[in-house]
Amino acid sequence: xxxxxxxxxxxxxxxxxxxxxxxxxxxxxxxxxxxxxxxxxxxxxxxxxxxxxxxxxxxxxxxxxxxxxxxxxxxxxxxxxxxxxxxxxxxxxxxxxxxx
Numbered sequence: 001x002x003x004x005x006x007x008x009x010x011x012x013x014x015x016x017x018x019x020x021x022x023x024x025x026x027x028x029x030x031x032x033x034x035x036x037x038x039x040x041x042x043x044x045x046x047x048x049x050x051x052x053x054x055x056x057x058x059x060x061x062x063x064x065x066x067x068x069x070x071x072x073x074x075x076x077x078x079x080x081x082x083x084x085x086x087x088x089x090x091x092x093x094x095x096x097x098x099x100x
Contacts, residue, residue, distance in 0.1 A: 024055035026082070033083055047088045054079035 033050035057076045060069040
């Protein structure tokens with residue numbers, strides 16, 4: 001599969017998480033993206049958007065060889081940003097995602 005936009009993390013956020021793993025919340029940030037490109041993307045049929053994604057995470061033990069890691073602490077809050085460049089028209093998206 002080829003990769004065309006920075007949308008994979010958002011797609012992963014929208015998919016169902018395995019049981020016991022909280023699904024992060026994504027919120028679009030209005031205005032010009034921080035560290036956005038200086039290229040006028042609309043001239044090429046693309047848009048650039050920025051999102052916060054946040055939720056809770058776990059820390060894990062360092063297991064002995066051949067054993068599974070165990071959760072040592074849960075419910076740790078996190079928040080990060082995600083910059084997405086994608087075709088302005090959804091019909092132009094070919095399923096390919098670039099992640100940097």
